Amino acid sequence: MKVYSPSATKTWERCPLLREAQRAGWHTVVHDYGDLAMIAGDAFSAGMEAHNLARMSPGEPASVPVVAAQTLFQERVEHVKASGGRFEFTAKNQEAALVMEEGLLEALAFTVENDPAPPEWQVVAVEQSLGPEAGYARPDVVYELPPECERDESGEQVGCRVVRLTRDYKFKLASDKKYDTERVNEYLASGQAHHYLHFGHSRYFNSLIVVAKPKPRFVGLTAYLEYDGKMINRWVAGQEGKWQAMHMQETGLLPLWESEQHEDKWGRCEMWEACLLYDRDPQRMLNGGYIKIERR
Ligand code: SF4
Numbered sequence: 001m002k003v004y005s006p007s008a009t010k011t012w013e014r015c016p017l018l019r020e021a022q023r024a025g026w027h028t029v030v031h032d033y034g035d036l037a038m039i040a041g042d043a044f045s046a047g048m049e050a051h052n053l054a055r056m057s058p059g060e061p062a063s064v065p066v067v068a069a070q071t072l073f074q075e076r077v078e079h080v081k082a083s084g085g086r087f088e089f090t091a092k093n094q095e096a097a098l099v100m101e102e103g104l105l106e107a108l109a110f111t112v113e114n115d116p117a118p119p120e121w122q123v124v125a126v127e128q129s130l131g132p133e134a135g136y137a138r139p140d141v142v143y144e145l146p147p148e149c150e151r152d153e154s155g156e157q158v159g160c161r162v163v164r165l166t167r168d169y170k171f172k173l174a175s176d177k178k179y180d181t182e183r184v185n186e187y188l189a190s191g192q193a194h195h196y197l198h199f200g201h202s203r204y205f206n207s208l209i210v211v212a213k214p215k216p217r218f219v220g221l222t223a224y225l226e227y228d229g230k231m232i233n234r235w236v237a238g239q240e241g242k243w244q245a246m247h248m249q250e251t252g253l254l255p256l257w258e259s260e261q262h263e264d265k266w267g268r269c270e271m272w273e274a275c276l277l278y279d280r281d282p283q284r285m286l287n288g289g290y291i292k293i294e295r296r
Pocket of ligand 1: 015259
């Protein structure tokens with residue numbers, strides 16, 4: 001059974017054709033606010049990777065988190081431009097886009113300074129691939145927590161076990177506090193959360209949202225999804241059906257199908273013109289506002 005990463009599975013669930021287009025590097029020439037926010041999210045993770053590696057191996061040469069984040073952010077933006085893309089923002093998000101880099105660096109500095117993992121949590125893995133059996137998924141950071149010990153009725157300690165917590169970072173430039181709970185619940189119910197509990201052999205999964213503006217704050221710091229065998233088995237059974245279909249499509253045993261929803265809560269699918277106007281003809285796409293970008 002070939003296993004796919006949480007992000008690949010999520011895109012495929014949205015539309016197998018969209019996943020294929022992204023794998024091939026297709027993108028609209030115009031990159032919008034969402035694209036810039038995605039680059040900032042990757043840059044934030046790169047900064048935290050540098051921080052957590054330094055924490056895992058003190059004394060080893062390490063990158064400075066804000067430098068790692070800023071370098072990745074600027075390189076990605078330049079890569080888009082060098083590939084023929086351009087950033088365009090609506091009047092509504094123009095202002096936010098202009099402070100994206102600044103917000104990213106402020107939120108990162110805040111997170112490093114107020115490391116949300118207590119010193120007794122030991123960093124045991126940073127951006128480490130879980131291998132082909134997990135679709136090469138790479139959790140941001142894995143901690144070993146102080147042992148959880150059980151006592152019998154007389155209060156005697158009867159056993160201890162070491163447990164792991166996997167944490168994923170989500171960077172947001174701004175987010176209305178009234179949606180905090182909704183966002184936290186969404187991440188804890190995600191395929192990614194189940195994927196890391198199952199394949200990462202973690203007892204807990206936490207998605208830490210770091211909001212930059214108006215001033216940096218953490219959301220969901222103490223909200224965890226805890227491993228539950230029944231829940232995970234149910235999830236695995238469902239995923240296996242999807243992964244089987246994904247693999248059959250990749251190997252040509254099953255045709256790629258089109259989603260009937262060409263829009264979602266983020267708006268119109270970026271491949272809308274390609275699918276509905278250009279019959280996904282590469283030349284017409286290149287003439288009609290699409291480029292191919294090497295994935296990084
Ligand atoms: S436009 Fe529709 S069919 Fe085409 S990739 Fe997007 S969701 Fe899929």
